[in-house]
Amino acid sequence: MTTPSLPALLIEPLVRATLVEDLGRAGDITTDAIVPATAKAETVLVARQPGIVAGLDLAATAFRLVDPAIKIEVERPDGTRLAPGDRIATIAGPARGMLTAERVALNFLGHLSGVASAAATLVEAVRGHKARICCTRKTMPGMRAVQKYAVRVGGGSNHRFGLDDAVLIKDNHVAVAGGIGPAIRAARDGVGHLVKIEVEVDTLAQLDEAMAIGVDAVLLDNMTPEQLTQAVRTIDGRAIAEASGRITPQTAPAIAASGVDLISAGWLTHSVSVLDIGLDWRS
Structure with a gap:
């Protein structure tokens, strides 16, 4: 295409x-x-x-x-x-x-x-699996639109373009809010009905908490392929499963084999x- x-x-x-x-x-x-x-x-x-x-x-x-x-x-x-x-x-x-x-x-x-x-x-490294390769917001200043275009040219997909087109609750947001639950509820109350909400989790326990409340996507950060496989089972199609952290052409196949929907890599644009x-x- x-x-x-x-x-x-x-x-x-x-x-x-x-x-x-x-x-x-x-x-x-x-x-x-x-x-x-x-x-x-x-x-x-x-x-x-x-x-x-x-x-x-x-x-x-x-x-x-x-x-x-x-x-x-x-x-x-x-x-x-x-x-x-x-x-x-x-x-x-x-x-x-x-x-x-x-x-x-x-x-x-x-x-x-x-x-x-x-x-x-x-x-190419994840060919044969359903996972799509995504870039992140880790772009060079002023170059975001053209770098994200280049990712698409290479067959990848784009994550959000900025802070205003989707909610991504990260660890510092969770720390300020006092937990994953309060952060998700505050985000849901604060944005429009068309805005998707994603939450970053580091552990399977955090994932359980997020899924109990409900989100559109989960960012599974720095998990092993075994943890990712368990996480995908827990999510069970109820949200988009995204893996990030330590993504290389060598590690990507095992990560994709876990069944995640997306694999995001910041180095595609920042280095x-x-x-x-x-x-x-x-x-």
């Missing part, structure tokens, strides 16, 4: 702000001094390592904002699996604009492709490695 592109209205301010940060007070003084204003060029975006491409719209926006005369022809769109040496897109037009936008374009493209590739790795993509000069 193809992931719908993000609206230009959403990504353009982010790309524009990043270009302004890079251009500083005087613009690209290196390129302006060396490259004639009339120079034309053709370059190609090329994968240096295997992975999933994501973020081409942001890269293209960077080039077009610097110089609308730059043309981008995409050969391998977002979601395409890449091998080293694969050509992703051809870029042609004024050389100055191409060089000025290059780093911003590659920063977005490499990072978001890294996010998509990491998500795809976890998705993922970039995918190495280069801009090669052709003329």
Whole structure:
């Protein structure tokens, strides 16, 4: 399934702000001094390592904002699996604009492709089980929408986007409220009828307490596969079962085998490695 592109209205301010940060007070003084204003060029975006491409719209926006005369022809769109040496897109037009936008374009493209590739790795690790891979709110400041988009490109799913679209009762909320029961009841009294409520539990005893009251989802934090299996039996389809903590491609299969519905991993967005993509000069 193809992931719908993000609206230009959403990504353009982010790309524009990043270009302004890079251009500083005087613009690209290196390129302006060396490259004639009339120079034309053709370059190609090329994968240096295997992975999933994501973020081409942001890269293209960077080039077009610097110089609308730059043309981008995409050969391998977002979601395409890449091998080293694969050509992703051809870029042609004024050389100055191409060089000025290059780093911003590659920063977005490499990072978001890294996010998509990491998500795809976890998705593959749990193949054959019902569990879906999810990201979290542990995103880079200002990058949440595009990072969550990249997770979807890699085959993963999104958790809540912010503090305002779902209730997630965590351990500190429970501590302030005086227990899981009071926290759930206060949340139910304080939000609208369409807002789902999830509670984080660390033990099977806490899970029993939460299920006795009733919630929409339970976040089973840092439980062993054996504990997760018991937790899924206790939940018995009455709520969504989500596992988190110590999620890696190596641990994910056993966690998925417990029968949980979701597996969430914060590192997909807060500490993922970039995918190495280069801009090669052709003329």
